[in-house]
Structure formats: structure tokens, C-alpha cells
Amino acid sequence: MSVLTIERKVLEKNDDVARRNRELFAQHKLFVINLVSSPGSGKTSLLEQTLKHLNGSLRIAVVEGDVQTDFDAQRVAKFNVPVVQIVTNGGCHLEAKLVHDALANFDLKKVDLLVIENVGNLVCPANYDLGEAMKVVVVSTTEGDDKPLKYPGMFHHASVLIVNKIDLVPYVNSNPEVIKQNALRINPALKIFETSCTTTKGIPEWCEWLRSQTKVRDGSK
């Protein structure tokens, strides 16, 4: 028997395309977030509220990832922002190549903020770098306060946690403080927001932060 030593990352092909995406984003001074959560946490509702709040002051483009249908792209298009729907046909996550191909549909010079809404899945999207500046993970109060401890992988990779559906706390057995504590045990560097897309509580704070991040990278526009 002879042994060839390889030591290569299995997903290096994806990482290479992600690097190219990242270079493209830097070249156009684009701030890019990758929105991840389990299905039904309210990613699209949060995006709708974000667009409502920031449209006009920031030029936003959206990539929607879903296993099937273009329902989310239709919801987003109502805000008159450029949007591309990626349908994965069963695929459980977005890959860098899919995002790269989608970018051809945008005039990146005219975009300040790109939001990539990943497929609802708290496991697989953690491993696929898309070239984003950061992952934003959404957890809703209806999912169980122990969610971060049950799916630590995603929280290791995220920079921001949004605790959504905060208006439902009186009706469900949830304590947002416990969600936050659990998440911080996995990743103490998480920046945390609490939001409700029904009452819009916390939306202005989240949007202000997003705007500040976009500005930092985009002093010239």
C-alpha cells in the first residue's frame, strides 16, 4: 500500500467561488448579509420590514433561496427592489456558485446592501460560505429557548442573532433572555437584536445598525 497525503478542504471549490464573490463585493463596496434560520422563523417578514424601513435611504438588492416556489421573491418585489429567486429543487442550502450566477442579474454599482435569504435550514447552510460579510441568524420565540444549544454549528458561524416574534412572548412559553444566554454560550461575540415584524418593535434599531455597517464600507457613495 502507498499513501498519498492530500490535506485538502472538501468544500474548497465552494470556498474558491465564495472568495471570488467576496472580491466582487469589495470591488463594488457592497455590504452583504446571509440571512439564515430554521423554516418559519420570519426571515422574509424581517426582510420586508427592513426594506420598508431602509428603502429610499439605501439601495438594496435581494437574493432569495427556497427549495420551491418564487413566493418570497414576489413578496420582496413589491418593494421595488431588484430580486432574484434561486429555487434549489430539494437542495437544503445555497452554494457560492448559485449566488455568483444570480449576481449577473444585478447592476452591482447601484447596490449598497445585498441580502441573501438562505433556504430555511439551521444545519447545512452553516458550512457554505457565500462570500458574505456575515451570517445573521434568526430565532423566533415560538421555536423553543434551547434552539441555540440544539443547533450550535450555525451559531458558531453567525455574527448577529435576531430574536424574532418578540410580540408572542405573552402567549408562548418563551423567555428571550434564555434564548440570548444560550446563544452567547455558543458564541459570546454575537450582536443581538429583538424584533417583532407585527408591532415593528426593534426594527428601527436593527435597521440603524445595518445602515451603520453599510456606511462603514461605503464612505464614497
Place this chain on the structure above:
Amino acid sequence: MHELSIAENIVEIIHQHVDEDRLRDVRAVGVKVGTYSGVVADSLEFSYQAITAATPLEQSFLALEQISFVVECEECNQKLINDDGVTQCSSCGSFKTKIISGRELQVKDIELEDVKKELV
């Protein structure tokens, strides 16, 4: 469930390192799999077998090396195996830790059966 595409990536890497006429000699393919690599070992092995069946790689198999999730505490300098994914130091309670391992997903090596010498 993305183990199928992971398995396809592994096959591609093998093709890049082994000449086509030697693919039949590939045996164990060493892969490091971190606890938080997001990969289920059984399902990766199953996927690999499924896509290499009836190909020159059909006699090859994955030798998975599980890598624990280890954090190092910057306060008390302890290295801790925290396979529950928690990064908080379980010894002193500090949050000032860094992740040392447990997120690997890497092809380590490829074992090849030696070519049998023809008898003269």
C-alpha cells in the same frame, strides 16, 4: 442532507490526485470530519458508496476520522473537549475562548493498492 454533494466533492478531489488508470487501486480515503462540520458520518459513507458503485472507485471506501470540538480558554489556558458545541469554558466559566478544532471537513490522504508486478 447535503452529504451527497460532499461525497461528490471528495470524488472530484480523488480524480485530481490519482491518475485515471490507478483509480481502481484506491482503497481507504482518509477524511477528517469535525463534530461541527455539519456532516453525518453514516450518511456521508452511504452517499460515497452510492456514487462510486459501478465506477473505477467501487473498491474504495471512506476512512472517517472524527475530530472533537475543542476550545482553548484564554483565561485559564485549559483546552477543553466541548462536544456539545458550547464555547464557554466549562472549567472557569470564561467566555474568552477560541475554537481549536471540530469544524474540519478535509480529505487527509488516499491509500492506493500497489500495482502487482506481472510475472515473467
